[in-house]
Amino acid sequence: MLVTVITCVGLVLTALSAVSALRFARTGGTRIPANAIAWGVVFALLQAFIAIWSGIGLVESDLLSALVLNVVLTGCAWAGFNRARVSERALALVGPEGRLPHPLVASVLLLLVAGFFAVLGLEVPSNHDITWMYPLCLMLEWALVTAVMAGAFLIFQRRGGISAGIALVLHVIGIAEYFVVLFKSMPITPGDLTALSTAAAVAGTGYSYTLSAFCLYGMACAAVSMTLLQVAGILRPERSRRTRRGLVVNLAVGLALIAGVAAHVTLIDYYHTLNIQVYTWRPLESYYRQGFLPSFISGAQTIRPPRPDDYTVEGAEETIEEYATAYDEGAGSSESRAAAESQFSEEQPTVITIMNETFSDLSIYQQLHAGYTGPEYFKGMSDCLSRGKLYVSAYGGGTANTEYEFLTGNSMANLGSGVYPYTIYNLQDTENLAAQFKDLGYDTVAMHPNHATNWNRENVYEDFGFDRFLSIEDFQDAETLRGMVTDQATYDKILELLDTNSNPQFIFDVTMQNHSGYNTGLMPYDKQLNLSIDGMTNSEVNEYVSLIQESDRALENFIGQLSRLDRKVIVVFFGDHQPFFPSTFNDLWFTDEDEATHQERLWQTDYVIWANYDVAGNDQTSEVDDLSTNFLGAKLMELIGAPMSDYQKALTSLRDAMPAINSAGYCDAQGRWYLTGSSVEGGDAAQQAMEQARGDYAVMEYYQMFYDGRDIYTKRYQSAANETDPNLAPGTTKIK
Structure with a gap:
C-alpha cells in the first residue's frame, strides 16, 4: 500500500508538470509539440502501471525503491512535457559558447551513458549485484547495446524514439528474466523462444507476478536511458542546417553499426574465442557473471548440435554395430534374457x-x-x-x-x-x-x-x-x-x-x-x-x-x-x-x-x-x-x-563404462561424477573407458538424430493439420 501511495503522489506531480508545461507554452504563444507529449505520456503510463500493480498487491513494499522510481519517472516525464525548456538549456551547453565543442560530441556522450543505463535496466531486475559481473563481459554487453541504440539513433536521423524503445524492450526482457528465474531458478535460453506457446499456456497457473525492489530500480535505470536518448535527439541540427550529405552519413554510419553488431554475434565464436560459456549445471551463475546478452548469444550459437570430431556415417554405423555385438555376445545371450524374450513373445504385456x-x-x-x-x-x-x-x-x-x-x-x-x-x-x-x-x-x-x-x-x-x-x-x-x-x-x-x-x-x-x-x-x-x-x-x-x-x-x-x-x-x-x-x-x-x-x-x-x-x-x-x-x-x-x-543394445553395453550421463555431468563405472565440459586427461582405466564411451555415444547419437547433418531442424510447428476422427471419443486427437 505504501508503494501505491508514493506512486499516486508521483502521478500527481507528473500531472502538475504537464500543466506547467502547458502554461509555459501558452505564455510563449505556442503549443506543446506532439513528440513532447508522447515522451511525457510514456513515463506517466509507466507510473500508472506501477500504481495499479502495487494497488493489487503485486509490488514489493519497499520505500526506497518506490521513492527512487517515482522521482526518476516524474523527472523524466517533466523533461518530456517540457521539451522546449530542456532543448533551450541543452543547446546552451554546446557550440562555441558552451562547454562542449559540438552537439555531435554531446550526443555521443549521451548515447554512451544511455547505453550503460539500458544495460542496468536489463540486468538489475534479476542480477542484483552488477559488480559480480566479469568487467570484460559487462563492457561487451555495454558495447552491444550502445552500438544497436546508436545505430537506430543515426538511421532515424538522430531521433531518440526508436533507441528509447530498445531500452524499454531490454528492461521488459529483464523483468521476464526475473520471473523466469523466480519460478524456475533457470535463466531464459534461446530454446525458450521456440516454446513460447507452452510458457504462455502455464504462465497463469499458480504464479504470483510480484515486482521486486530491484525491478523498480531497473525500471528507473531504463527511464534514465530513455530520457538521455531524448536529450540526444534534441541536439540534432535544426531543419535549415540539415544537408543531404549529413542524411547519407547518418544512414551509412547507423547501418554500419547495426551490421557490425550482426557480424560480431554471428562470426565470432563466443564459446571458444571469447570463452563465454553457459555451464549447464549452473546456468544462472553463467548469466550473472557474464551478463544476459553475452550468455544468451553464446547459447544461441551452440544451439546447433556439435558434429563430433572425424564423424562419418559409416563410422557411426560401425560403432553402433560394435556395441550391439558386444551386448549380443554378453548379456544378450544369457539364460535370463532368453527366458524373458520367450515370455514376452507369447504374452505381449501392456x-x-x-x-x-x-x-x-x-x-x-x-x-x-x-x-x-x-x-x-x-x-x-x-x-x-x-x-x-x-x-x-x-x-x-x-x-x-x-x-x-x-x-x-x-x-x-x-x-x-x-x-x-x-x-x-x-x-x-x-x-x-x-x-x-x-x-x-x-x-x-x-x-x-x-x-x-x-x-x-x-x-x-x-x-x-x-x-x-x-x-x-x-x-x-x-x-x-x-x-x-x-x-x-x-x-x-x-x-x-x-x-x-x-x-x-x-x-x-x-x-x-x-x-x-x-x-x-x-x-x-x-x-x-x-x-x-x-x-x-x-x-x-x-x-x-x-x-x-x-x-x-x-x-x-x-x-x-x-x-x-x-x-x-x-x-x-x-x-x-x-x-x-x-x-x-x-x-x-x-x-x-x-x-x-x-x-x-x-x-x-x-x-x-x-x-x-x-x-x-x-x-x-x-x-x-x-x-x-x-x-x-x-x-x-x-x-x-x-x-x-541395435541402438538400445549399444546403449546397454555403453553403460558398462558410463552408467549415467545427463546435461549436468557423467559418471564412470566406479560411480565418480564429472561435470559437463570437464575432461579426464589420462586417468585410471575406468576414467579412460568412460571417456571413450562418452565420445562413442556422441557419435552414435548424432547418427540417430541427424544422420549426415543436412536436415536437422523441424519442418512443422504447432500446425492445425490434425483431424478429428468421428469414431474417436469427443475431443480426442487423431495422430495421422
Whole structure:
C-alpha cells in the first residue's frame, strides 16, 4: 500500500508538470509539440502501471525503491512535457559558447551513458549485484547495446524514439528474466523462444507476478536511458542546417553499426574465442557473471548440435554395430534374457509409462531438516523389476527434454545448453519407443491433461508414431487439484483404456498435477502436509510435499488396481525433474563435497519398473540400478524381454563404462561424477573407458538424430493439420 501511495503522489506531480508545461507554452504563444507529449505520456503510463500493480498487491513494499522510481519517472516525464525548456538549456551547453565543442560530441556522450543505463535496466531486475559481473563481459554487453541504440539513433536521423524503445524492450526482457528465474531458478535460453506457446499456456497457473525492489530500480535505470536518448535527439541540427550529405552519413554510419553488431554475434565464436560459456549445471551463475546478452548469444550459437570430431556415417554405423555385438555376445545371450524374450513373445504385456510431473524425493536434502522421509509408498515398493536414482537433464522445468531422453535414448548432454528438441529439430525419423511398440503390433496412446500444443507435442507424437493423443479436451470433467488434472484422473483414463481394448498397448502418460508454482494456497486442508524447516514454515515447500503425498497415494491406488487386473501389465514410473527451490538447501547444507557431486544432487529424481506378473529371468526384488533417463528405455526393453534395437543394445553395453550421463555431468563405472565440459586427461582405466564411451555415444547419437547433418531442424510447428476422427471419443486427437 505504501508503494501505491508514493506512486499516486508521483502521478500527481507528473500531472502538475504537464500543466506547467502547458502554461509555459501558452505564455510563449505556442503549443506543446506532439513528440513532447508522447515522451511525457510514456513515463506517466509507466507510473500508472506501477500504481495499479502495487494497488493489487503485486509490488514489493519497499520505500526506497518506490521513492527512487517515482522521482526518476516524474523527472523524466517533466523533461518530456517540457521539451522546449530542456532543448533551450541543452543547446546552451554546446557550440562555441558552451562547454562542449559540438552537439555531435554531446550526443555521443549521451548515447554512451544511455547505453550503460539500458544495460542496468536489463540486468538489475534479476542480477542484483552488477559488480559480480566479469568487467570484460559487462563492457561487451555495454558495447552491444550502445552500438544497436546508436545505430537506430543515426538511421532515424538522430531521433531518440526508436533507441528509447530498445531500452524499454531490454528492461521488459529483464523483468521476464526475473520471473523466469523466480519460478524456475533457470535463466531464459534461446530454446525458450521456440516454446513460447507452452510458457504462455502455464504462465497463469499458480504464479504470483510480484515486482521486486530491484525491478523498480531497473525500471528507473531504463527511464534514465530513455530520457538521455531524448536529450540526444534534441541536439540534432535544426531543419535549415540539415544537408543531404549529413542524411547519407547518418544512414551509412547507423547501418554500419547495426551490421557490425550482426557480424560480431554471428562470426565470432563466443564459446571458444571469447570463452563465454553457459555451464549447464549452473546456468544462472553463467548469466550473472557474464551478463544476459553475452550468455544468451553464446547459447544461441551452440544451439546447433556439435558434429563430433572425424564423424562419418559409416563410422557411426560401425560403432553402433560394435556395441550391439558386444551386448549380443554378453548379456544378450544369457539364460535370463532368453527366458524373458520367450515370455514376452507369447504374452505381449501392456506397457504403461508414467512420467510424473516434478515427482522427486526431497528427503535427500537431509530430510529438509524437518524429519521428512519422502513418498512413503513409492519408496517402500519391494517387488519391482528395477528401481533407483534417475539422473535427468532438467531442473525446475523443461519437462519435454526428460520425455525426449526416455522415448529416444538420446541424451541432452550431447546437444548443448538451452536446447529443446521437441520444438527445434526434425524428429520424423528419430528412433523411439512408440514407433518400436507400434511395429510390434501394439496400440500406442500418449496422454497429457493439458494443451496438445505444449512443447509441440501434437506434432512430435505424430512423428513418433502414437496412434492417439489424449489431451486436455479428454479430461474436461476430470478431478482437479489446484486447478490441474490429478494423477488419479490420468490413471482412471488408463484403466478405461485397458478395459475397452484387449490389444497390447503402449501408453505414455505425462501428468500435470504437480506443476509449479507452489504458492497457490489452493491445497485442501485435509491434504496439507506442514513441515517445520529449522523451525520455520515455507509455504512453497509445504505445498510441493503435499502434492507429492497425493501422487504417492494415487500411485498406491493405481498399482493396487493393476495387481488385481486379469491381464499382464508393466509400469514404468519416474519423475521428470525436481522443483525449482532445492538449490537453496543444497548450497546451504552440503558445503564439503566436490562440485560434480554437489550439482548432480539437483539433477536427479527416481524411477521404478514394476510388473503385475512374474517376469521370466527376473527375481523382482527391486534391484537398485541408478541410471540416467536416456538409458531407461533400453533398460525397460531388456528387463521385459522385448526386442531391442541395435541402438538400445549399444546403449546397454555403453553403460558398462558410463552408467549415467545427463546435461549436468557423467559418471564412470566406479560411480565418480564429472561435470559437463570437464575432461579426464589420462586417468585410471575406468576414467579412460568412460571417456571413450562418452565420445562413442556422441557419435552414435548424432547418427540417430541427424544422420549426415543436412536436415536437422523441424519442418512443422504447432500446425492445425490434425483431424478429428468421428469414431474417436469427443475431443480426442487423431495422430495421422
